[in-house]
Amino acid sequence: MVIYGVYIVSKSGGLIFNHDHNVPKVDNEKTFGYPLNIKLVYENKKIVVSFGQRDGINVGHILTAVNGNLVIGKELEDGKDVFEMLDDEKNYPINLKFSRSKMTTNEKIFLASMFYPLFAIASQLSPEPRCSGIEILEADTFRLYCYQTLTGVKFMVVAEPTQPGMDILTKRIYELYADFALKNPFYSLEMPIRCELFETNLICLLESVEKSGISSV
Structure with missing residues (x-):
């Protein structure tokens, strides 16, 4: 209860x-092939799903990790740009982790x-x-x-x-x-x-x- x-x-x-x-904390992790079939946008200092919800990943969920590396703003911990990584076919398959954003x-x-x-x-x-x-x-x-x-x-x-x-x-x-x-x-x-x-x-x-x-x- x-x-x-x-x-x-x-x-x-x-x-x-x-x-x-x-x-409850909602986390969903999935490995994607190229091209990425989920549309992501950067808003309010977060990378957010704006289209293409699937497998428990819904519109409004935020991207929290790429291949196990935490996402901070629109960059990874090592300073790499997340959108540049997602646009490069050589980085696939790629593992993405999404969470429901806290209000x-x-x-x-x-x-x-x-x-x-x-x-x-x-x-x-x-x-x-x-x-x-x-x-x-x-x-x-x-x-x-x-x-x-x-x-x-x-x-x-x-x-x-x-x-x-x-x-x-x-x-x-x-x-x-x-x-x-x-x-x-x-x-x-x-x-x-x-x-x-x-x-x-x-x-x-x-x-x-x-x-x-x-x-x-």
């Missing part, structure tokens, strides 16, 4: 807290701002009156659980689809938020949460839930 992360979004849609709890803070802020209008649209589209919006978003490899408070703050947990008790967990996280963040006289609802006690108790709660499978702790 795995919980991947926790996100808290303010009433106005800003990301005010995030915690990466158990994000940056800016990317997390962008995703939180995207979830905010989706939540509002879902509440409007629902045929049920007084729909509260998205409570569970299900995909093949994860589920996103969302609990919205009366003040409009959203607590989101991303976990394995089989992880039980997540609806209870989101409410327990809200209780921790109320106990340790809201009781701080210097904190306001739109401010980022920077509270060591809140984060420490949150981590303990998540670890307990993963071990027991329930969140009644």
Whole structure:
């Protein structure tokens, strides 16, 4: 049982807290012949797959090693240019290692701002009156659980689809938020949460839930 992360979004849609709890590392290594049938581009100081995903190597994954040598920017450790190596037929067959890129803070802020209008649209589209919006978003490899408070703050947990008790967990996280963040006289609802006690108790709660499978702790 795995919980991947926790996100808290303010009433106005800003990301005010995030915690990466158990994000799995995805590595794929494969030997390629010439010509290379995956398109790579250099962006944000990384070599990224932009087209031709295959064998678990997906668009957005980053190139981390060539023939066992680490990739730093667009060069290898010995200073060789990666793209020059990939263009030279004499270097084939060549072994390439790819990994899923870790989300940056800016990317997390962008995703939180995207979830905010989706939540509002879902509440409007629902045929049920007084729909509260998205409570569970299900995909093949994860589920996103969302609990919205009366003040409009959203607590989101991303976990394995089989992880039980997540609806209870989101409410327990809200209780921790109320106990340790809201009781701080210097904190306001739109401010980022920077509270060591809140984060420490949150981590303990998540670890307990993963071990027991329930969140009644």
